[in-house]
Amino acid sequence: MSTRAKIILFSVLGVVVLAGIAVTTAVLVIHQNHQNDIAAADRAADDYLAEVATFREDQASVIDDELSDDESVLDAIAEAKDAVPSIGDAPEYGRENSGDYAAAAKVEQEISDDLDVLESLAEDRLAATEFQDAVAVALDRGTPGELLGPGPFSSGQPVRDSSIPGMQAVKDTFEAVEVPEGYEEAAELTSAALQFVLDNLNQTAASLDGGQSYSFEFTEQYGAAELALNEAESSQEDALSSAVESFGADEDLEESSSDDDSEDEDGESGGGDPAEELTES
Template sequence: MTSRSRLVLMFVPVVVTVVLAAVVGALVVVQDQRQGQQVAAADRAAEDFVSDVGTFRGDVARELGKVEATDPATLRAALTGAVAEPPRLAGAPDLGVEQSEKYARARETERTFLEPYERLSRELRRAEVALTFVEAARDALRLRATDYVGFGPLGDSAAVRSRLVPAFVQARDSFSAVRVPKGQTALAGTVRAALQHVIDEATTLAASIDANRSFSFSYAEEFSAALVAVDDYATTVQGDVTEAVNALS
C-alpha cells in the first residue's frame, strides 16, 4: 500500500464522522424548529381561547344586566341563552400541548370558567321554588277575618261558618299545595299553624254564638311571627342570588 493510500484511509473515518455530526446537528436543528413551532401553535390556541373567554364573560354580563335581578325565572332564562355557546379550546399539536405552559393554563380555565354560571343557575332554580313558596305564604297571611265577618259583635254564626272558616280553609289548602323548598318544612308548618289557628278559633266562635256564649280571639301574634319568618327567608334567598350574580364579576 502506498503512502498516499494510507493517508486516504486515515482521513476517511474523519470525514465520515464530520459528515455524520453535521447530519445529526441538522436533524437536531430541524427537531428544535418543529418543537418550537408546535409549542407556538399551542400558545396561540391558548391565547385565542383566553381572549374568547374574556369576550364571553363580558357578553354574559351585558345580557344579564338587561334583566330584572329580582326575577329569578327571567334571569335564569337569560342566563341559559347567554351561556348556550361557550368558547372551546382549540386543539394543538401533541408536543405543543405537552410543553406549552399557556395551553396548560388554558385547559384549567376551560375546566372551570363555566362554574360560576352553573352555580348561579342552581341558585336561580332554588330561588324560583323559594319565591313561589314565599308569595303563596304572604298571600295566605294577608287574609283578615274582618274581611268576612266585619267588625263588632256577631248576632249569629252564619257569616263565620259560611264565609270566614271556608276562606281560611281554602287559604290553608292552597298554601299546602305549593312545593316546599328544601329545608323549609318548619317554616311551612309555621304558616299552616297560623292559618289553622284562625280556623280552630273561628269554629269555636261559631259554636259559642250558637250557644249564646261570649267568645273572642286574636291571631295577630301568630300571623306576625309567621310573616317575619317568611320575610327573613325571602331575604336569605335574595341574598344568595345576589352573591351568585356578583361572583360572575
C-alpha cells in the same frame, strides 16, 4: 500507511463527521421546532385566558342587569352558555406538551359548570314563586273576616258551618304546595298563623253558644310569617346575586352560593291595618 490508505481513512472520517454534524443539526432543528410548538400553545393559552376573563366580566354584567326578572335572567344565562369561548388551536406537539395549554383547555368546562350553578339558582328562585304566591293568598288579611261574616249570630253554628271549614280549606290548600329549600320557616309560621285563626274561630263558636262575645287579633302571627317569607326571598336573591358576582370574578361559585352567613335585610310585613281583629257577639 500508504498514501492511498490515508486518503481513504480521511475520506471515511470526513463522511462520519459530516453525518454527525447533520444528525446534530437535525436534532437541534427538531428540538427548536418543539420549543416553538410549545411556545405557540402557551400563547394560545394566554390569549384564551384573557378572552375568558373578559367573557366572565361581560356576561356577569348582562346577567346582573336581568336579576329583577326570573325569566329574563334565565334567558341571559342560556345565551351565555351558548357563547362560551373555546381555546384556540395550536400545533399538536405544543397541545400535548404545554402545561399552560392543558390547564387552559379545562377552563371551558369550568365556565359551563359555573353557568350551570347560576342556572340552578335562578331556576330555584323561579320555582319558589308558586310558594310565595301561595303564602300571599293564605295570609290575605281580609279572608278571616269575610268567612266570619257580619253577624250578629245567636249561636256558634254559623261559624262552624262556614267560617271554620273555609279557613281549614285555606290551610289545606296552602299546605299542599311544595315548600322550596330555605322556605321551611315561612311555611311553618304560615301554617301556625292559619291554625291560630282556626283555633280562635272554634273559641268564637263556643263563646257564641254561651251567649258571650269573643274577639281575637292575628296581626302578630301573620306578620311573623310574612317576615320569614321576606327573609327567605332576600336570602335566595342574595345567593344568586353573589354567585353572579363570583362568576364575573372567576371565584368559587359553590362556596358563594351556599354561604349562609350573610346578613339578611329586615323584611316588612304586608300592608293592612295595624291590628286585624275579629269580634263577634
